[in-house]
Amino acid sequence: MIISAGADHGGFELKDKLVGFLREKGFKVIDNGTNSPDSVDYPDYAKAVAHDILEKRADFGLLVCGSGIGISIAANRFKGIRAALVTNSDHARLSREHNNANVIALGGRFTSFEDAAKWLEIFLSTPFEGGRHERRIAKLDE
Numbered sequence: 001m002i003i004s005a006g007a008d009h010g011g012f013e014l015k016d017k018l019v020g021f022l023r024e025k026g027f028k029v030i031d032n033g034t035n036s037p038d039s040v041d042y043p044d045y046a047k048a049v050a051h052d053i054l055e056k057r058a059d060f061g062l063l064v065c066g067s068g069i070g071i072s073i074a075a076n077r078f079k080g081i082r083a084a085l086v087t088n089s090d091h092a093r094l095s096r097e098h099n100n101a102n103v104i105a106l107g108g109r110f111t112s113f114e115d116a117a118k119w120l121e122i123f124l125s126t127p128f129e130g131g132r133h134e135r136r137i138a139k140l141d142e
């Protein structure tokens with residue numbers, strides 16, 4: 001499984017730790033940056049990750065900004081991207097089971113590495129339930 005990761009300056013520290021965590025677990029990770037505290041614009045990183053998924057270079061995306069809000073909004077502008085801002089374990093599970101989310105978005109200034117790693121593992125290991133949710137997801141892209 002290939003994960004595309006991206007973050008702005010508000011999220012790069014958490015993103016970098018999660019990239020290391022994923023690589024230790026055996027995932028292949030495309031790290032789109034940013035990799036420093038210098039101020040950047042989160043839509044640029046959401047765009048890079050969205051393109052990796054839509055062009056099939058990655059299976060899932062990981063996006064982190066300060067709150068997780070801006071970068072999830074940006075990612076959801078791309079048709080076919082379903083980015084979920086996750087703030088607890090149930091969100092991580094439900095975003096996969098019901099929404100077939102293909103991007104997990106996190107708030108780097110509000111999330112510990114321990115919580116983020118746990119939510120990421122839930123996100124990546126939970127299958128989409130399909131059924132009635134399939135119809136709803138199809139309507140997102142109409």
Ligand code: RB5
Pocket residue numbers: 008009010011042065066067068069070071
């Ligand atoms: C950057 O300061 C901050 O606005 C950004 O990381 C994010 O929280 C936006 O939603």
